[in-house]
């Protein structure tokens with residue numbers, strides 16, 4: 001059974017298997033093309049950074065309308081340019097993972113995102129013995145996991161949901177957090193030295209001290225020895241409303257500008273309401289995007305789109321409060337207001 005399971009490879013694994021040392025991930029040894037940070041990311045003062053001249057298989061696709069947050073982008077750039085280990089923390093749907101991805105896309109840096117959910121185990125990261133065909137014969141070979149693969153080939157790794165990782169996985173990561181951290185593969189009696197282009201990032205909703213908000217079930221406190229090894233920890237929470245409006249408008253070009261402003265205002269009210277303890281569900285920028293997109297799908301029906309994107313996720317007892325926020329922003333009653 002186990003063999004059969006390993007015969008089904010994800011697209012990424014197939015890509016990995018096809019890559020060999022003779023066929024490097026990037027055409028260059030190191031990034032050499034000089035680019036302007038202010039042109040690429042709209043940050044000031046400008047600085048020149050080195051990028052790869054061409055994208056590779058693992059370079060993320062570019063979102064040309066992506067809106068960069070200055071502080072977060074600077075932190076990520078320090079990660080790429082100076083090989084710093086960067087952890088981004090903040091509420092859900094604020095753009096943590098995509099910020100790293102979009103910086104990599106513009107630097108043509110190969111990058112892999114890995115969700116550290118409870119199913120990722122130590123052997124997924126390190127590797128395992130697998131049966132492969134060699135000259136028509138089935139033989140057992142060690143197939144390296146994502147970690148040695150990224151380290152060998154100079155790929156940036158992002159551990160998403162870092163605060164949900166299992167303890168066995170977290171201890172594998174610990175040593176790598178030192179910038180020249182090498183990985184000991186006990187299974188193979190080998191030590192992997194990171195390629196100079198290898199980078200490590202992580203994103204998390206909590207800061208490793210457990211979840212005080214009640215929003216993030218399934219997260220774990222992070223060992224302080226490990227937290228101590230992240231060179232840069234940056235927060236990315238909700239952006240000012242006018243910036244969020246720009247993001248939504250760039251994503252959903254057909255949305256009406258005035259309506260988007262109201263959507264974002266409503267999202268702001270849910271965040272204030274949450275902070276005051278009035279409601280227990282907050283509307284993330286991701287949800288606002290989903291609302292605007294749903295509206296286009298459902299023939300412009302703002303209310304139905306709202307219900308599907310957000311209201312149905314809320315506690316029934318709190319729906320009247322949320323309907324009241326809706327009334328305040330759009331001057332329209334929802335049936336949920338009547339229920340109150």
Ligand SMILES: Nc1ncnc2c1ncn2[C@@H]1O[C@H](COP(=O)(O)OP(=O)(O)OP(=O)(O)O)[C@@H](O)[C@H]1O
Pocket residue numbers: 065066067068069090091092093094095096097098099160203204205247285286289
């Ligand atoms: N600054 C931004 N510019 C453009 N799109 C954005 C921006 N921030 C967030 N988005 C969009 O919002 C959605 C959520 O972003 P992302 O997945 O990066 O959030 P996250 O902070 O990693 O969330 P989670 O904590 O749930 O993992 C994506 O579709 C992303 O494209």
Ligand SMILES: [Mg+2]
Pocket residue numbers: 096097098160161203
């Ligand atoms: Mg994320």
